[in-house]
Amino acid sequence: xxxxxxxxxxxxxxxxxxxxxxxxxxxxxxxxxxxxxxxxxxxxxxxxxxxxxxxxxxxxxxxxxxxxxxxxxxxxxxxxxxxxxxxxxxxxxxxxxxxxxxxxxxxxxx
Amino acid sequence: xxxxxxxxxxxxxxxxxxxxxxxxxxxxxxxxxxxxxxxxxxxxxxxxxxxxxxxxxxxxxxxxxxxxxxxxxxxxxxxxxxxxxxxxxxxxxxxxxxxxxxxxxxxxxxxxxx
Numbered sequence: 001x002x003x004x005x006x007x008x009x010x011x012x013x014x015x016x017x018x019x020x021x022x023x024x025x026x027x028x029x030x031x032x033x034x035x036x037x038x039x040x041x042x043x044x045x046x047x048x049x050x051x052x053x054x055x056x057x058x059x060x061x062x063x064x065x066x067x068x069x070x071x072x073x074x075x076x077x078x079x080x081x082x083x084x085x086x087x088x089x090x091x092x093x094x095x096x097x098x099x100x101x102x103x104x105x106x107x108x109x110x
Numbered sequence: 111x112x113x114x115x116x117x118x119x120x121x122x123x124x125x126x127x128x129x130x131x132x133x134x135x136x137x138x139x140x141x142x143x144x145x146x147x148x149x150x151x152x153x154x155x156x157x158x159x160x161x162x163x164x165x166x167x168x169x170x171x172x173x174x175x176x177x178x179x180x181x182x183x184x185x186x187x188x189x190x191x192x193x194x195x196x197x198x199x200x201x202x203x204x205x206x207x208x209x210x211x212x213x214x215x216x217x218x219x220x221x222x223x224x
Contacts, residue, residue: 009150034212044153044200044215086152090212097143097168098202098213102152 006101023087116216133201142184
């Protein structure tokens with residue numbers, strides 16, 4: 001079965017420090033991985049897709065199939081990065097059902 | 111503007127009183143889905159629909175119904191709400207095409223059942 005684990009419910013870092021949000025998954029097939037972000041009182045927004053290998057708002061994420069991980073990283077955190085972050089997995093062959101992790105609340109301290 | 115619209119944004123109701131949360135998308139997406147978001151549990155899928163008249167259960171379907179009579183609309187129905195259905199609900203839609211661009215989410219509906 002598909003499963004996504006975000007081991008940290010809360011993560012707090014200082015402005016300007018590097019940040020890494022961990023995501024591990026279990027899936028026997030070929031997954032597509034995503035990061036979604038939810039700012040305070042807003043809807044979830046797509047932040048990154050692993051397949052596009054893009055950098056959005058300074059965030060990057062690399063799919064490591066050997067470690068089954070898709071950690072989200074940013075070298076210099078900014079206060080506006082404070083939000084709830086969800087890692088999600090979709091079956092590359094299937095009906096695009098997304099399975100979400102439990103989420104990590106990131107707080108950037110000034 | 112491409113979007114998913116949910117109504118209402120906030121709803122307080124009493125146990126057992128039937129309610130419907132509406133969801134509409136203007137992107138001609140085939141795939142639509144309902145999630146509930148609870149602290150510590152993340153987002154869990156309630157029901158999804160791959161196209162008109164095609165719906166299926168997600169991970170937590172108990173106590174919910176859906177219908178997909180038109181491509182743009184995917185209402186969530188609670189026939190007899192109970193307090194454990196107090197939650198934040200999100201509707202989402204996606205194109206079935208490749209590549210997978212992920213979901214577009216609605217603004218959410220905060221439901222309280224007393």
